[in-house]
Amino acid sequence: MSVTVGTLGVVTGIERNELREVSAAVLAVATHLSVRDVLQTILTSARRLVGARYAALGVPDSEGGFSEFLADGITDEQWAAIGPLPRQHGLLGVLLSDPSPVRLADIREHPRFDWWPAAHPVLTDFLGMPISDGEEILGEIFLANKIKPGGFTAQDEELLELLAAHAAIALVNARLYERGRELTIVEERHRIARELHDSVTQKLFSLRLTAEAAAALVERDAGRALGELDTVRRLAAEAADELRSVVIGLRPPDLAGDGLDVALGKQIDVLNRVHGAVVRFRGGPIPRLAAAREEAVYRISQEALHNALRHSAAGRIEVDLVMRAGGVVLEVRDDGVGFDLSTQEHASRRLGLSSMRERARSAGGKLKVTSHSPGGTTVRLEVPVDQ
DSSP, rough: OEOGGGGGGHHHHHHHHHHHHHHHHHHHHTSSOOOHHHHHHHHHHHHHHHTEEEEEEEEEEETTSSSEEEEESSOOOHHHHHHHHHSOHHHHHHHHHHSSSSEEEEEEGSSTTOOTTTTOOOOOEEEEEEETTTTTEEEEEEEEEESSOOOOOOHHHHHHHHHHHHHHHHHHHHHHHHHHHHHHHHHHHHHHHHHIIIHHHHHHHHHHHHHHHHHHHTTOHHHHHHHHHHHHHHHHHHHHHHHHHHHHHOOOOOHHHHHHHHHHHHHHHHHHHHHSSSSEEEOOOOOOOOHHHHHHHHHHHHHHHHHHHHHOSSSSSEEEEEETTTEEEEEEEEEOOOOOTTTSHHHHHHHHHHHHHHHHHHHOEEEEEEETTEEEEEEEEEOOOOO
């Protein structure tokens, strides 16, 4: 079965599947796949669709080399034997400075042909295309050694131009995505600065004044000096709590880019640096969830950790994030003092539990909290995997 696609002529059902894969990969660049994965999909599809033995794609850096350089059609052993990544020389440099495609019967006859390492495959017919966004050249893609006799055709060139446009979309999306992350980081820094000014700075100012008063009283009124020192200890503890609250309250990192397991692991690394309790994380391969569901799981883990660190006096907290029976399971366990869920005694903690339960419902999940005093607390969340 075949269809006609514009001036590209007739393509087979297999080729249509290749094009569908490329489109899906480009659409996924800002949500599920890294830009490298997308570029690799485009490169592999280009080699198969055009019928070339070798293909490569390069994204230049600012130092005469390449920040990304991908190859297709060679084995890992061949790639390792070739050696270091190429520089922006010869035809590679031409494609990064001239927006015109290059189609040759033999690459070695081009005036800018330079050389290749001893382990490099011998290339003959060649088709190269700049990857451009308007007048800016973002990278290059090229194919070599057409499998069918006769070399690359004008139709091959047109198809590669289409795929290069897909690669440009992926690179531009990645650039915009990175700028968005940078703006988010700046906003978060401003928020933390405001919170530090509003709470921690005031506590530290009071602490300093109280310490100075205690120092002045040491020789003439030791009893009052001891009272002031007690206030110093209290203010220092409150300031430390405020700092820890700021850390725990950090907005979620880039869940879309990092994934839930990586984001949670990063958060726990931070907590281990600012808290006395030992927090251990065990994460397995987790499928991607809808953005709202991933944030709900992350926020519930944050609240459970906040409760354990602020209220349980735990020495050890364990966090598991794994796949079980078709769902994602989060468990946060501490070895602290526990509490009675039926009493009014830990009102702030019970308020946090209400928030967690509401988030679990919004994510279509189930939340179970068990606690024994003494004995510690376990928060278990199960959410289904998106279909």
